[in-house]
Amino acid sequence: MTDTVTTPPRAAIELPVRGGAFERAGSELIDGLDRVSSATACAKLHELGVSRTFVEGPRPLQAGQRVVGSAITLQFMPQREDLASGLGQEYVERHTALWAVMETVQPGDVLVIQAYGSKFSGCIGDILARYFLRKGGAGIVVDGRIRDSGRIRELGLPIWSTGVTPHYASQSELFPWAYDVPVAVGGALCLPGDLVVADDDGPVIVPQSMAREVADSARDHEEWEVFSRHRLDEGARLSDYYPLTPDTREEYETWRSARPAGR
Structure with a gap:
């Protein structure tokens, strides 16, 4: 009897996953919310029947930060070694949704990141924050942590996160999986192209269809x-x-x- 070696089947998914095309909020909608606080936006959406708009957890890295912009999205998922793990650090991450979404940034975008409130995943660090800012990004909302917080403060980039960590993005339990997809952040749903209003009270997601x-x-x-x-x-x-x-x-x-x- 001849021994045979069985090759495991290849996973039927290619990373990074990218969602479908979407339309960014126009400057008129963004300008209309420019002087609206997150508290007022949240209250008005509640009056209109949408109650889960507050992104619970993320706090501003610096007091007094504020941003209004059109959302682009990044989704982290749990690591699974047959599909994706962070053993190669940045050399693996450069082929993920984390690097890919950075190439889509347009002026005024707000990057909204789903990371399940992870305490051990530094979803954004200094280098990526610099690149995001250079491309005209307006701010970042992370339902998780960031790294290199001192350098990011020096950049002046408005950012909301649940805290800081020395870990890189895929060092622990999560992996950058998909972008331009719906994300769940702090109990709120954010679709690509929704508007984000964030200030000292925290971020609020405004559905694009209701922004006016x-x-x-x-x-x-x-x-x-x-x-x-x-x-x-x-x-x-x-x-x-x-x-x-x-x-x-x-x-x-x-x-x-x-x-x-x-x-």
């Missing part, structure tokens, strides 16, 4: 909050000015019409 309605509603909301703060600072009663009553709404409209344009 959110912007219009939010603009009025934030304007009357300016008026309410002014009146409360003068000693007015909270229940009269937050939220506005029909009478104080009329007062607000008079106040707004008398304000200099652009203020």
Whole structure:
């Protein structure tokens, strides 16, 4: 009887996986949300029936950071040695979705990364952050950790993450798998082309199809909050000015019409 050597079947998948074509949010939609806080965007989406928009977990690397932009996406998946592992460090990673998504960056993009809140995967480091910024990227939201945090702070790139780690991206349990695909980040769904509004309160995902309605509603909301703060600072009663009553709404409209344009 002759011994035979059986070759394991080749996995029926090629990495990196790339999703289908998508349309980025236009500058008009982005500009419409430029002065809208993440808190207001989140509240307005809730009023419109979409309740899971807050990306829970990621915090700004530096206080005072803010970004509004069109989402591009990167998905990490659990490592499986017959398909993908990080044993070769950057020499393996350069052929993954992590390197591939960097070549798609356009000015104003916000990179949104699904990493399951991993404490041991440094999804973005100094070199990739520099390249992203050079290509015009506006900010990064990572449902996981980053590395080289000191150098990234020096770059001034707005970034939200769950913390820092010395690990490289595929050193532990995850591997950069796919890009231009839907991702789950901090309990929220983000589709390529959705809008991201992020500030000190955290990131919020605004569906592209709802961005104009959110912007219009939010603009009025934030304007009357300016008026309410002014009146409360003068000693007015909270229940009269937050939220506005029909009478104080009329007062607000008079106040707004008398304000200099652009203020």
